Amino acid sequence: xxxxxxxxxxxxxxxxxxxxxxxxxxxxxxxxxxxxxxxxxxxxxxxxxxxxxxxxxxxxxxxxxxxxxxxxxxxxxxxxxxxxxxxxxxxxxxxxxxxxxxxxxxxxxxxxxxxx
Numbered sequence: 001x002x003x004x005x006x007x008x009x010x011x012x013x014x015x016x017x018x019x020x021x022x023x024x025x026x027x028x029x030x031x032x033x034x035x036x037x038x039x040x041x042x043x044x045x046x047x048x049x050x051x052x053x054x055x056x057x058x059x060x061x062x063x064x065x066x067x068x069x070x071x072x073x074x075x076x077x078x079x080x081x082x083x084x085x086x087x088x089x090x091x092x093x094x095x096x097x098x099x100x101x102x103x104x105x106x107x108x109x110x111x112x113x114x115x116x
Contacts, residue, residue: 002025002106003021005110006021006109008074010073016076017066018080023060024058024060028097031094034051036051036085040079041076050069053087078112085104104116
């Protein structure tokens with residue numbers, strides 16, 4: 001899996017809109033992919049734990065998703081860390097799969113760090 005924090009932009013309502021690009025590089029079709037992430041403020045303190053739901057992803061599929069963080073300006077976020085993959089379900093049998101974290105590659109474009 002490859003997950004990129006592609007952009008962070010303020011919304012008119014004052015939320016930080018995070019845009020992610022995720023690609024299923026495995027040969028496993030997934031009916032569900034969700035990552036729990038920790039959001040750190042400018043002082044390095046965890047301000048939120050969130051679950052980002054990417055939905056279903058067949059092998060080779062790339063998906064772009066956006067998540068709004070209400071009452072959280074982008075400049076108040078220093079980094080985001082992938083904490084776990086609570087939803088990683090194989091499409092073929094509905095079983096949990098380690099493929100979402102095994103070999104997970106992360107990257108970021110912009111000022112907010114994103115990683116493991």
